[in-house]
Amino acid sequence: MESDLDLSNLIFYFLLSGENPELAEFEFQTVFNVLAKGQFKEYAINIFSDKRIIELTLSINTRQIDAQKIVEDLLDRLTQVHVCFKRSLNLDFIKYGIKSYSDLYRQVHKSNLYIQNPEKSFGIIIKRIGIPKGFLKDKSITLELSRNLGAKIQALYPQKKVNLRNPDEQFLGIISEYGFWFGVLIGSSLRKEVRKRTAHTRPFFHPSSMNPILLRTMINLAALKTNDLMLDPFCGSGGGVMEAARMGIRSIGIEIDKRIVWGAFQNLKFFEYSKITSLIHGDALNICISKGSISGVVTDPPYGTAASTKGISLPKLIIRFFKEISPILSSNQRVVLAIPANLEIEEQASEILHASVYIFYQYVHRSLTRKILVFVKK
Template sequence: MLLAFELTGEHDTLPKAEVLACLNALCIVYDTIMFLKGILVIDAQIRPETLAVLANRLGMTHRIYEVNGMSEPKEDAILAMVKNTDVYKCMEKGSTFAVRVPKNSSYPEKQALIAQVGALIKGKGYNVNLSDPSNTFVLLLTEQTCFFCLLLHSTDKKRYGARKPQFRPFFSPGVILPKVARALVNLSGINENELFLDPFCGTGGLLLEAGMIGALVVGLDVQEQMVRGTAENLNFYGLTGALIVGDAAKIALRDNCIDAIATDMPYGRSSLIAQAGFRPSLERLFPDALAEIHRLLKPGGKAVVVSNFPYSRSLRHSFRVLETYVYRVHKSLNRYITVLKKV
């Protein structure tokens, strides 16, 4: 089965990486067919229930489609492709349909193309229903290819909007937005009922997203106020977790006990760390915390680390760097995302 993922535009490559990380976490065998301008196409055999789990996990994907045909992005080629596509395999007798083209498509005559494709499908014995169709066909258009797709899953934008930091009981400025937090959690490869740790949990944004996909969450912060606030936020969304006030460089957990870690390293908060009686130097905190992350991770486990500077390969830990990304927060601030694997 060919599947197309219509990705969000927050980052050029992070949404793709999230999809692939989730496929790997769910043990789905796939081949990447194409990745171009926010569209990822893979070949994979996925059961409907597994696809539903995948769709529910993703934070940076708008929609998932089944690809029923491909052609050049020219009108005559598109119409010939649709005419030759066997729509009967995905449409029951008496079902209705609609045809869409994404709003961000640069195709010059979208409405005319939609009308012509709709007429071809109607000619096969199906009725149009634009308000509540049984099936929605979508023409995904790139510069080289048109994909004739059937919509399988669409992300509910409201679920992430409802978890924006300002809507939580406990709020602190400068936290990661829910969609990005979900992507970071997914990059860690965590699965349901596995142990997930954030050693700099702050207000609990990463723990919330990990808990939402069924992970068992453990959070730690040097500030008691943050730990109390995280507990309040988790409870607000019906989640629980093990929360600790303490030093991220000295965590009272046994070796090799954590399945996956994601964390946003502190920046610009050295005075708070010093006031709390722990290591005052952020420069020293980073390598010390990484050493502790390495100790706690199970062999083969992943840590996703967000920091204010690039990860240095000179740090003496047995990590393999899998991926690195630069995420622009605003004009004067970039955050560096590094995916590490314990070897």
């Protein structure tokens, strides 16, 4: 048997959303740095060629309990990740010369499978996130592969029983264009839950409210920790500040329209977030906040028909806001904002803020692609 498994490591795979893999990778790196980096002396993060799977390797010195905790913390925050599973097997199609299903099948049989719990019942789900060139096109392949893997596991551990309905351990296999990843499911992100928190579920509805998944991703990109203080200077009916509250992040929301501030307050009261969130009826261009009091800015300024800029052009509004916020922010703090993709303000804004900028494009619908800008003050 070939021994290609390094047992000195704990290896976890995170399956990223296919919507925007670059954004997903940046979110992962940022949240990992905020939550976990300081806790581990040795770790490695690797992203595979298809940009859909991130491999997190922790050293043997990491206690199982700490590894489990950090993975759970990451899953609690990340919204551009679907699931995390712990490695049992990984086959790179090019490295192993896998060009057909029988090659894959043979390689699965030759390889070591790392099984941690030989007595727990198990189930297997195999998913395809890409079609490998020239083979595995047939849909029944996923079923056949799960049967073969199941047989291999039972041959190794006869006491390990299959239970498809309610297994103690759920194995997940992912086939992409480039490889096969297989392991025990650790958990799912909150993505499905967050998706349900649309503006329609709130007592005060406003059509300008942003998709909660993107709001949560933007808060993650701002590298904010629990108890930090976020500023949302164009807070509208409160989508962003409420998502921050759900992550244990305190916030201040500013809104110029009296009726909308009232609505945001109704929303905060309904979800019981008023204790860690403050709302100000005011102007983002006239902020009375002292330097060092906030931890970062996350915002979705008004554009389109649903939210008004109150007579100023959007580029002017944003540039004037950057002039207002620049003296308040400290080095390494971030400003994350979403604007229409055709608006070119990043050069001027980064000069004002004295910041580097990361840019991500997010398709919304035919007539709107958003640009997510992440400014990091130098």
